Amino acid sequence: MSTFRFQALKETANRKLIAVEKLEKKSKIFGSNVFNDKAMRQFLTPEAYKAVQNAVQNGAKIDRVIADQIAMGMKEWALSKDVTHYTHWFQPLTGNTAEKHDAFFETSFDGSDPVEKFGGSQLVQQEPDASSFPNGGIRNTFEARGYTAWDPTSPAFIYGTTLCIPTIFVSYTGEALDNKTPLLRALQAIDSAATDVAKYFDKNVRKVTPTLGWEQEYFLIDRSLANTRPDLLATGRTLLGHASAKGQQLDDHYFGSIPSRVLNYMRDLENECMLLGIPVKTRHNEVAPSQFELAPIFEEINLAVDHNSLLMDVMQKVAERHDYKVLFHEKPFKGVNGSGKHNNWSLATDTGINLLSPGKTPMSNLQFLTFFINTIKAVHDYEELLRAAIASASNDHRLGANEAPPAIISVFIGQQLTKVLAELEGVTKGKLSPEEKTDLKLNVVGKIPDVLLDNTDRNRTSPFAFTGNKFEFRAVGSSANCATSMTTLNAIVAKQLKDFKEEVDALIAKKDLKKDEAIFNVLREYIKQTKSILFEGDGYSEAWEKEAKKRGLSNFKTTPEALKAKVSKKAIDLFEELAIMNHVEVEARYEIELEEYTKKIQIEGRVLGDIARNHVVPTAIRYQNTLIENVKGLKEIFGKDFEKIAKQQISLIKEISEHIEGINAKVDAMTEERKKANNLSDISKMAAAYCDKVKPYFEEIRYHSDKLELLVDDEMWTLVKYRELLFLR
Known part of the structure; x- marks a missing residue:
């Protein structure tokens, strides 16, 4: 064994387990480093607090005078926790987060009268250099100005001794230079479209919020060993290396006992997450040796994306304390499982209803079927764009092997719901007779149980699977920023719901149909149109590749192939119609990703x-x-x-x-x-x-x-x- 390699192994063998201090109850420390509702009530004036709530709930703009009040309260809260600096925390198109720290400390012109200063102007807007970030030609080097602007819907937080303020990042001329801006626009679009459709079933609905629960898979490797591998340090994966005689073939690592040193790391990480308000709940061994997973409680998508981006940074910093290196690469080791970031997506109303969860009555089931079938239709119509949303050099290694879904986008819904859709499709076309209405409600719509978790199974080869009360987008890679896939998914569903409402309203107006009949007629046609996207079998098989080709589904196995869908006329029209991105912003992202x-x-x-x-x-x-x-x-x-x-x-x-x-x-x-x-x-x-x-x-x-x-x-x-x-x- 080489001396260098021997020293690394010896250092690992001799390392003592790092003890973690006794942790307090999670409920006591959760969000204590977040400028959340509790902190705002304590440090803001009633007027300022009301302005923030109005901005979060209704998208209202905050007056600059009020912004000064908010900044003052935020500063006092931060100083009470020994914070020395503040930063606009944003997500440029590098896929990572970015920050530039400024001290609260200021002095007068002559150097006297030092003071901690932080006003509304510093809170609301700053001006980082835009030319040094990927911009896809939007900005030239001599036109470096870009702006970060405060996003009040994602609360400020303290990490270390720095107050971090989540922001968007845009160019001098207003184009989005980040991942957050298009996401916020997509969330606004689906809120509007889904609320309009939800009103068919409950006129009290005023807002629909998309929710996300990500599952973060990762590898933990001893830092001293990782440092001996130039490929791991430079690329995040092993470019060389023969498979170990023992790998994952015994399935003995999955859900196994967590090693003590790893468990200490996880405890330390969870403690940091609790302070930052990241609601991590689940931890376990994954299939591959040295592979693990953690998952949080569902959150509103914008916040969930921010929390995942923050988590990835925190994971690396905590790993350093435990002499580990975290690998987020989708396929760091050949021949064993890769890592994904499964995005569990659903829609929730302000009346407390999950629109993708069947209720206990036929009418609730009809509401469920409406959003369920429309989501399938959206995936069917934009499967190429959805594939492009998860394309990357690293994810290309993962897709299609070792429990990762293939590059072919399909939807898995399980046998029971397949049967329900078949029965719904079989109803006579046109205006429903009284007998058919009764038969439909009792025999089809009313058959769906409230809980489908045990009836939908989990097809690990499916890139987009319904799992009881949500859709799981399994194809997203572990190193990806969730914003890209979630912007696309919410955009295509928003477009589909918008078209659906137009079709239903047109049927009601032209054919004198009642609302339920019109909805049934449109849904039935969607079922017929989307059969090609539904698949229940083995996504790895050659037979499925051949069958998918017959069905007209794309199979882009490489990123350069897949990304072309992003700049198709269909994609640009979609984003421009919903005011999510203009053609310049879309084309810039295509160029950046290539x-x-x-x-x-x-x-x-x-x-x-x-x-x-x-x-x-x-x-x-x-x-x-x-x-x-x-x-x-x-x-x-x-x-x-x-x-x-x-x-x-x-x-x-x-x-x-x-x-x-x-x-x-x-x-x-x-x-x-x-x-x-x-x-x-x-x-x-x-x-x-x-x-x-x-x-x-x-x-x-x-x-x-x-x-x-x-x-x-x-x-x-x-x-x-x-x-x-x-x-x-």
């Missing part, structure tokens, strides 16, 4: 070439030289009979030479293809070249390297192996 894909593959190619040439090949040659010396020694001792005795050694020397030659040849070829790709000026062609010409060499180089890992003396091999990364706690 560029990100290209750069990630470029980085992986360069890192792979470096490791292969500077780690693997020299180590293999060193071991080969040892074998050669051994053969020379055998020849001296045994003379002409040495070939019989040294047959295995000679064969091994030849085999090592073949793999060394294979690595060198493939790295050279990959480098040439990378140079060709870099000379392309069109970003879409460059991304395609990296995908089709450069990336295929990765597996070929890996093949030779992984073979050498099995042949070379373990003491010489410099790279920490899978069995060490995945099984050392």
Whole structure:
């Protein structure tokens, strides 16, 4: 074993478990570092408190005078908790969060009269440099101005000694340069469309709130071991590494006993989450060794997205305290489960009803069927756009294997609901007779039980599955910002509900149908139109690929292919109609995501070439030289009979030479293809070249390297192996 690798393993073996201080009850500390309702009532004037509530509930603008009052109260609250700085916390199109800290501390012009200052202008708006963030051509370097603006619907919070104020990020000319702005617009669109439809069933509904419960999967790797792997540090995944003899094949890790050191990390993390108001509830071992999951209680989507973005940052910082490294990459290890971020989505009214949960009466069931079928119709009509929403270089590795859904978007609803839809479709077309109305309500609509959790099963190969009272979008990757997929999902459902209401109202007006009859007629037609998107079987099978092609469903296995749907006329029309994004904002995101894909593959190619040439090949040659010396020694001792005795050694020397030659040849070829790709000026062609010409060499180089890992003396091999990364706690 190499000295470097031995030292890393020794450090891990000798490390003591980190003790976690005794934790208080979660209910006592939950949200104590959040400027929530309790804090606002204590530190704001009644007028300021009312203004914030009006902004949150009704979207009303806050007057600058009131903003000063809010800022003063927020500052006093923060100072009472020993905060020294504040920041506008936003989500640029890097996929990460961003922050620039400013001290509350200020002095007068001559340096006297120091004071802690924070006014309405600092709260409401700031001006970071926009040119240094991805902008897709919206801003030029000489036009760097961009603005962050306070989002009062997501409460400010304290992390460390900094007051963090969630904000949107827009350009000088108003285009969205972040993930939050389009999401907020999409949430406004679905609120309006869903409320209009919900009024068919309850005129008291004034607001519909989309909810999200994400499930965050991740790997925990010892930091000292991770630091020995250049590929893990630079790309977040292992570009080389032979599978361990024992992996996940025994299914013994899933839901198993959580290792003590990991449990200490989880407890510490949960404590931080409680202080920040992130309602984490569930923790467990996932399928792959060293893979885990945590999940929160459902929240309003904007807040849920903010909390997930914040959580990912907190997870890394807490991991440092426990000498761990968190891997969010969708496929950090070949041959074992990848990590997803399942997005559980539903719609809730201000009257306390989950619109995707069947009620106890036929009319409640009709309301459920309306939103249930319209969601299916939205996915059917925009399946390509939904696939594009979860496309990334890292997610391409995950989709289609080891319990991750395939690249084909389909909807799983279970046998019972499939039967319900079939019965509803069979009702006579046109105006319903009294007998048919009764039969429909009692025999079809009234059959749906209040709780469907045990009747819908869980198809792990389905990218979009109904799981009792919500839809689970399983295809979202673990490193992704939820805002992208949730913006798209809420947009397509908003568009569909809007169209649905127009169709129902038109039927009522033209055919003199009653509301229920019109709704039944429209829903029945939707059922007929959307059969192709429903699938209950094995999403991994070749038979499904062939069947999906017959049904006209897309199967974009790579990001460059999938992203084209984002700039289709259909997609641009959708976003512009709902005022979520204009064509400039849509096209900018397409360009940014292609560029990100290209750069990630470029980085992986360069890192792979470096490791292969500077780690693997020299180590293999060193071991080969040892074998050669051994053969020379055998020849001296045994003379002409040495070939019989040294047959295995000679064969091994030849085999090592073949793999060394294979690595060198493939790295050279990959480098040439990378140079060709870099000379392309069109970003879409460059991304395609990296995908089709450069990336295929990765597996070929890996093949030779992984073979050498099995042949070379373990003491010489410099790279920490899978069995060490995945099984050392």
